[in-house]
Amino acid sequence: MRTDIRERFGIEHPIFGFTPSEEVAAAISRAGGLGVLGCVRFNDPDELDRALHWMDEHTDGKPYGVDVVMPATVPTEGTQVDLDALIPAGHRDFVARTLTELGVPPLPEDEQSGAGVLGWLHSVARSHVEVALKHPIALIANALGSPPPDVIAAAHQAGVPVAALAGTASHAQRHVDNGVDIVVAQGYEAGGHTGEIASMVLLPEVVDAVGDRAPVLAAGGIGTGRQIAAALALGADGVWMGSTWLTAAEYTLGGNGSATQKALLAAGSSDTTRTRIYTGKPARLLKTRWTEAWTSPDAPAPLPMPLQNILVSEAHDRISRSGNPEVVSMPVGQIVGRMNRVRPVAEIFEDLLGELDATVRRLSSDR
Amino acid sequence: MRTDIRERFGIEHPIFGFTPSEEVAAAISRAGGLGVLGCVRFNDPDELDRALHWMDEHTDGKPYGVDVVMPATVPTEGTQVDLDALIPAGHRDFVARTLTELGVPPLPEDEQSGAGVLGWLHSVARSHVEVALKHPIALIANALGSPPPDVIAAAHQAGVPVAALAGTASHAQRHVDNGVDIVVAQGYEAGGHTGEIASMVLLPEVVDAVGDRAPVLAAGGIGTGRQIAAALALGADGVWMGSTWLTAAEYTLGGNGSATQKALLAAGSSDTTRTRIYTGKPARLLKTRWTEAWTSPDAPAPLPMPLQNILVSEAHDRISRSGNPEVVSMPVGQIVGRMNRVRPVAEIFEDLLGELDATVRRLSSDR
Known part of the structure; x- marks a missing residue:
């Protein structure tokens, strides 16, 4: 039997929110989810360090995570x-x-112009991990699959679980074989890097493939409580939402409006x-x-x-x-x-959770 | 409040099964779903008539439907x-x-070689409708959107509801405006003609767009009870499954094995x-x-x-x-x-329904 993902992370709701904005990430954690700060835009490790210090001060002691971008194969450096x-x-x-x-x-x-997003480079992503592990983070996620073994080892030594995105069941199995603790099954409909299999098909495939070895979060197409209920029905332990927060009131990267x-x-x-x-x-x-x-x-x-x-x-x-x-x-x-x-994160959470509860009640009474 | 789709069609389970095989379609109806026979392969109306006579004799008085292929714009004739x-x-x-x-x-x-699939022609699809309306059919579905107004009128005069496939919310709205009674929201993951929006996103969009004006069936990516539960969570009134039956034991088009x-x-x-x-x-x-x-x-x-x-x-x-x-x-x-x-339709139904019930029970107990 899997541990409930909420219990495992000490969060109130099984909602993981990925965002490049520390204001949004902190608001997600404060709302009872797990805010996951995307690091790829931080070319300078000191800048990331400052952002994480800010997170430490604005999350009311609630857990948060970070997301790095390490391709499975080392790209041109x-x-x-x-x-x-x-x-x-x-x-x-x-x-x-x-x-x-x-x-x-x-x-x-x-x-x-800036230097481009050097966070795609292994060396820069590694510096993100080093900086992040000096903060009380609850999760390191990798947007491009399993991180290298020494990165997984370093995270585990610090007691930090590692999540990896997967677009197929075989990728998910490989991640777990590599020591990844949590699989984010990302469907075709998702924003950013994504595969060809839609969430409706992908999710139960990934859940069945990893079995009790790792919890699975559903990514792709989730922005309402009905969609969270559907993801849970498909066997996910929780959801991983990214796009929704781009129109959160707290999202001010690029300026308001x-x-x-x-x-x-x-x-x-x-x-x-x-x-x-x-x-x-x-x-x-x-x-x-x-x-x-x-x-x-x-x-x-x-x-x-x-x-x-x-x-x-x-x-x-x-x-x-x-x-x-x-x-x-x-x-x-x-x-x-x-x-x-444009709505505050807390209001988005309220809607998601209200609709999730109503959906589960509706399903139960229909059967 | 919508009428329960099961009540509306006099079926036991909200599962519509599309198949070009009359043996499979009849087995679906006998199992408590609604078998929908695809007509496009019947170039000769008499051949379709014989197939429907066979259906009449092998469905134990349970309802069944037919599926024709009429493009929204009349193609080259x-x-x-x-x-x-x-x-x-x-x-x-x-x-x-x-x-x-x-x-x-x-x-x-x-x-x-045969004549190709002339069922794509309006004239042939119309002859399918004419033949089908002489049988006690419970549904005419059109795989390519709203049928022409006179076809909808003829079906309604015979007391037969009309279903149309939709790949976007605006198509679904247009169908209902045209008099279509049931919308089949078909996601990217579906087999056959399909759009680009995945079921997870498409379904609630279509459900919200048509509101109480028409029930919505979920098509695309459905082959397990968890997926049926997910479709219902997303707001669908039932599911429309097609691919699954291609490996049913009763499917012998092209020969066994x-x-x-x-x-x-x-x-x-x-x-x-x-x-x-x-x-x-x-x-x-x-x-x-x-x-x-x-x-x-x-x-x-x-x-x-x-x-x-x-x-x-x-x-x-x-x-x-x-x-x-x-x-x-x-x-x-x-x-x-x-x-x-390869499994008999009855066994597929048993698995679908068992997993659907287990999924709804799991969701209720988790919350």
């Missing part, structure tokens, strides 16, 4: 300059031309696309004029991770600054069709 | 000769070359692909060397409905006769990963 040299000129030309066509202005002369948030609020469930243009691996993004440009006949094939993200990182900066909702570049799941209002 | 003339020679060459490469033998000299059934039994949930090569519209098929051939750089783009099906109909005959599981051409959903044993 190197300095920014090394990696830049691997990007073909034709790709750079396409990005420059596309941004011009989309009316995205260049950066102001006094601003430099940012172009991205405007675009997300307006989008329907058909307005996403699964593409390799964000990182080099298939990831679901909001469908915009930017993603559509990459489907044109003259668009180059996306580069492998981490080169693709470096290629588009200045474009992402320019797009963010342009303030145009029609061209944003943002990972989000099909549940974006439900994200129609 | 014409005689076989007219339509043949619209198929480019390059497409025929590609099919001939591919079959040779896959080692699929030609038809025996004394056999002619056919190459197709062997291929289905061996396939996992990753072994399907959504492609336009079967009919001209996106449909999920078993991934085989035949479907992969159409993804090669020299493969032509599939033709519009109904031309694509006419193009490949002789190929389908040849593939069926070849007896090679590696090259079959078969619509099936991602649930194929669960179809690992």
Whole structure:
């Protein structure tokens, strides 16, 4: 018999909330879920350290976790300059031309683009783990599968369980074989990196494949209490939600009422696309004029991770600054069709839990 | 308040089973579900009439339905000769070359290929409706959306409710506006014609969009009692299952132990692909060397409905006769990963219902 996931983590509700915003992550933990802070945007370990100190002070002693991005196979490493040299000129030309066509202005002369998201590099992801283990974290999750054995060992030595995302039952089994403690079964409908099997089929497959060896969290398509009930019906021990928090009131990355948030609020469930243009691996993004440009006949094939993200990182900066909702570049799941209002995390939780309870009551009385 | 779908149809369980086999359809109705016979394979109305007479005699007075295929927009009509003339020679060459490469033998000299699936034609689908309305059918479903207004009117005059498949909430609303009585919300994971939104997201969207105006059946990804429970949690009034019956013991189309059934039994949930090569519209098929051939750089783009099906109909005959599981051409959903044993319909029902009850009990006791 599995331990109840709530008991295992000392949380009130079986809701894990992944978000790049420390304000949102802390609010999720305070609301009785487990806030999981995405680390990939922190190129500087000290910056992550400051964010986690802030989390320590704003979670009222409730548990929280972190999410790093370590590809299962070590990607090309190197300095920014090394990696830049691997990007073909034709790709750079396409990005420059596309941004011009989309009316995205260049950066102001006094601003430099950032270094891209170096969190995709193993070395940077490792520094995230090192920093995080100095804080009282309750979970380390890896968005791209099993972390390397020494990272799992270091986490376990610190008493921290490790979670890994899986898009197939065989990936899930491999993670557990590798020592991963919690499997996040991520369906086709999910935002960000995702596979081809939809949650309805994937979840019971993963649950049956790992058996009592690990609890399973359902990721992909979850934004209402009915969907949480469905995930639990399919055998999940809890849910892993990401997209929903992008329109939480506490989410202020990119500024309040940012172009991205405007675009997300307006989008329907058909307005996403699964593409390799964000990182080099298939990831679901909001469908915009930017993603559509990459489907044109003259668009180059996306580069492998981490080169693709470096290629588009200045474009992402320019797009963010342009303030145009029609061209944003943002990972989000099909549940974006439900994200129609900016609401505080506590209110989102209240709705989720109320609908979950009502759904379970309805099912019981129907049978 | 909606009427319980079981009460409305006089069935014991909220399980609608779509199948091209009258033996399977009758077994589903006898097991307490609603068997729905797919008519598209009956090019000759008299043949359908005989099948429905057989159904009348083998359903123990239990209700059953039929499924026709009427595209929302009237496709190219014409005689076989007219339509043949619209198929480019390059497409025929590609099919001939591919079959040779896959080692699929030609038809025996004394056999002619059939006429293709003319059921895609409005005129043929209309004759299906006419024939079916002479039998005591409980439902007419249309696999491609709202039937034409006069078909809906004829069904209603005969007291027969009309169901239509929908892949988006707006399609579902349009169907109900058109007079459709029951919406089948078909998710991305489903076999055959399917959209891009996965069931987890699609179902509550459709349920909320149609409100109390029509019951909603969940299609796509359903093959276990946990999945039925999940569909009900998401707000569906019942489920619409198709793939599962392809490995029922009563399914003998293509012969017992056919190459197709062997291929289905061996396939996992990753072994399907959504492609336009079967009919001209996106449909999920078993991934085989035949479907992969159409993804090669020299493969032509599939033709519009109904031309694509006419193009490949002789190929389908040849593939069926070849007896090679590696090259079959078969619509099936991602649930194929669960179809690992040939079992009688009654046993499948027993498992579905037992697991459904256990799931609802587990959910109630967990909360």
